[in-house]
Amino acid sequence: MDTIRAMPPAAAGPTSEKLADGVFRINGAYNALAVEFADYIVLFEPGPQNEARAQAIIAETKKVIPNKPIRYGVISHHHFDHTSGLPAVVAEGITIVTPAVNKAFLETALSAPRTLAPDSLSRSGKKPVVEGFAGDKRVFSDATRSFEIYVIKGLPHADGLVIGYLPKEKILVYADMFNLPPPNDPVPNPPVVGTMVFLDNIERLKLAPDRLLSIHALVPDRLTSVADIKASLGRK
Numbered sequence: 219m220d221t222i223r224a225m226p227p228a229a230a231g232p233t234s235e236k237l238a239d240g241v242f243r244i245n246g247a248y249n250a251l252a253v254e255f256a257d258y259i260v261l262f263e264p265g266p267q268n269e270a271r272a273q274a275i276i277a278e279t280k281k282v283i284p285n286k287p288i289r290y291g292v293i294s295h296h297h298f299d300h301t302s303g304l305p306a307v308v309a310e311g312i313t314i315v316t317p318a319v320n321k322a323f324l325e326t327a328l329s330a331p332r333t334l335a336p337d338s339l340s341r342s343g344k345k346p347v348v349e350g351f352a353g354d355k356r357v358f359s360d361a362t363r364s365f366e367i368y369v370i371k372g373l374p375h376a377d378g379l380v381i382g383y384l385p386k387e388k389i390l391v392y393a394d395m396f397n398l399p400p401p402n403d404p405v406p407n408p409p410v411v412g413t414m415v416f417l418d419n420i421e422r423l424k425l426a427p428d429r430l431l432s433i434h435a436l437v438p439d440r441l442t443s444v445a446d447i448k449a450s451l452g453r454k
């Protein structure tokens with residue numbers, strides 16, 4: 219969906235919205251989700267678009283959850299518009315978390331010499347730390363909550379695309395698989411493959427989200443529901 223829809227203008231400054239205790243949407247043309255744990259913060263989609271955007275996400279996260287390190291940054295998938303800000307994420311000392319299939323690519327891309335246009339990573343002298351997790355699930359948890367990362371199966375869009383799910387708060391964060399259709403548009407025929415795959419995976423994993431946050435800002439800009447997804451597919 220990145221390529222077919224014009225990008226909304228950049229916001230004047232980073233803003234955020236509290237979705238639950240310790241859970242914040244960091245707003246933008248590309249949203250991020252900040253999740254607070256006892257000793258650290260996990261950011262879902264820490265480095266979209268460019269370095270400036272990643273730095274704005276990091277700054278807003280530190281503002282809403284002060285005095286804790288952002289330890290992990292989970293990327294939704296490896297496409298460039300979701301990863302172009304990662305040098306700033308590495309410079310911040312954040313461990314990038316992604317399925318093992320993406321690890322070598324990211325390490326190579328983030329370790330290449332940056333002599334033409336030095337960025338925050340080359341200036342920091344930091345080495346990228348990429349956790350490539352095995353299997354289909356990675357869970358962050360402590361006494362307060364858990365945040366479950368699942369690999370989506372059967373998607374043509376990208377290998378190793380993940381969603382994040384907060385089972386207690388019933389919030390799900392995802393990229394690229396569902397876009398709100400214009401009101402009163404007929405149900406597309408054939409249906410949108412990514413959206414069908416998304417719904418299949420939500421059902422396969424037996425997730426029960428009340429609210430879904432799209433990484434891409436939707437029009438209108440709001441959280442959605444499984445009912446919205448089903449309606450877009452002409453299902454009840």
Ligand SMILES: [Zn+2]
Nearest residue numbers: 220299393394
């Ligand atoms: Zn995208």
